[in-house]
Amino acid sequence: MNRFYVLLVAVALIGGGMLWYGSRREAAPAPNAPVPSTTADGFRGYTLGADTAKVDVTEYSDFECPFCASFATVQMPVIRQQLIAPGKVRWRYRDFPLPSHQYSRYAALAAQCAGEQGKFWEMHDQLFTNHQWAQTGKNPSGLFRDFARTIGVDVDKYDACVSSQRYAGRIQASVQEGEALAVRGTPSFFVNGRPFQGRATSDDFKALVDSLTKQHK
Amino acid sequence: MIRRQAIALLALVGLLVATYLWLYKIGVLGELKCGTGSCESVQTSPYAEVFGVPVAFVGVVGYAVLLLIGIVGVQPRFAADRRVRVLLALLATIGFGFTLYLTAIELFVLHAICRWCVGSAVIITAIWTLALAGLIRAPSPAAPTR
Numbered sequence: 572m573n574r575f576y577v578l579l580v581a582v583a584l585i586g587g588g589m590l591w592y593g594s595r596r597e598a599a600p601a602p603n604a605p606v607p608s609t610t611a612d613g614f615r616g617y618t619l620g621a622d623t624a625k626v627d628v629t630e631y632s633d634f635e636c637p638f639c640a641s642f643a644t645v646q647m648p649v650i651r652q653q654l655i656a657p658g659k660v661r662w663r664y665r666d667f668p669l670p671s672h673q674y675s676r677y678a679a680l681a682a683q684c685a686g687e688q689g690k691f692w693e694m695h696d697q698l699f700t701n702h703q704w705a706q707t708g709k710n711p712s713g714l715f716r717d718f719a720r721t722i723g724v725d726v727d728k729y730d731a732c733v734s735s736q737r738y739a740g741r742i743q744a745s746v747q748e749g750e751a752l753a754v755r756g757t758p759s760f761f762v763n764g765r766p767f768q769g770r771a772t773s774d775d776f777k778a779l780v781d782s783l784t785k786q787h788k
Numbered sequence: 789m790i791r792r793q794a795i796a797l798l799a800l801v802g803l804l805v806a807t808y809l810w811l812y813k814i815g816v817l818g819e820l821k822c823g824t825g826s827c828e829s830v831q832t833s834p835y836a837e838v839f840g841v842p843v844a845f846v847g848v849v850g851y852a853v854l855l856l857i858g859i860v861g862v863q864p865r866f867a868a869d870r871r872v873r874v875l876l877a878l879l880a881t882i883g884f885g886f887t888l889y890l891t892a893i894e895l896f897v898l899h900a901i902c903r904w905c906v907g908s909a910v911i912i913t914a915i916w917t918l919a920l921a922g923l924i925r926a927p928s929p930a931a932p933t934r
Contacts, residue, residue: 575793575862582801593808593811704832717822717829
């Protein structure tokens with residue numbers, strides 16, 4: 572009987588000690604704030620749709636922004652189906668992480684690092700579909716690594732890319748480009764280079780694209 | 789007696805695992821050590837809460853109660869008490885059923901596996917098996933004498 576209590580106390584002490592130690596160690600901060608002075612690489616954003624599409628839509632978006640997540644999960648599937656898949660629209664995604672969002676630049680980096688392995692849109696969908704990470708305020712680095720693993724990204728390469736902030740310069744260049752175009756909030760859209768003034772709904776995009784397509788005929 | 793000691797020890801390990809996941813959930817721990825699993829996907833999913841209560845906290849309470857009953861059950865005066873056997877079997881069955889539901893969610897809805905949850909599932913399965921064995925193999929009460 573005594574051995575039982577000794578064992579019980581030993582397990583409790585060892586386990587409790589490990590929990591205490593774990594709670595004292597700070598998690599590695601997500602690299603959100605300082606942007607290294609890397610140069611832009613001339614990248615113009617990941618695209619969906621045919622190069623020959625008559626209408627080009629550029630979206631400036633922020634992965635932590637709830638409106639962007641709502642647009643990506645509610646409107647975008649319809650736009651993909653009705654406008655992008657038939658070859659009417661080419662959609663371009665540009666990063667515009669807002670400074671008020673703690674992890675949006677880190678999320679943009681995660682998406683770019685997945686994009687390096689040909690999985691940008693898959694990561695884009697993971698970040699927006701599982702958007703609860705943006706409400707918790709917790710360091711999402713482990714979660715994003717889970718997303719990367721789920722979509723089939725080589726996690727070692729992904730980790731190396733994220734930790735070196737390989738595409739921080741590219742993201743910053745995208746932000747500067749948006750600022751030069753007077754982007755103030757997200758999501759913001761430009762249709763054939765002109766600011767889109769309609770509502771961010773698939774119906775409004777469809778109406779505009781239909782009218783532009785008729786003009787081209 | 790050995791079975792109840794084993795249940796108490798397993799419940800203690802389960803309590804530690806559940807506490808680890810709960811500390812993550814309430815923000816005390818920044819990141820889960822998960823290796824090859826998808827712990828954070830599971831823990832930040834909507835299924836990680838039941839009626840607003842973190843599933844991990846349900847685990848903390850459940851394992852704590854099992855631990856308490858296990859320790860009480862090894863006391864000599866409760867060694868032959870059938871109520872302890874029934875209570876252990878009942879709670880372990882509830883825990884086992886809840887774990888089956890959570891594992892199904894992981895496998896068929898989230899398509900993600902949290903290895904800490906797998907660890908907890910193994911622990912509650914072992915507790916359930918021991919508790920049922922304790923209930924089934926218990927000596928039948930002596931016939932009342934007149």
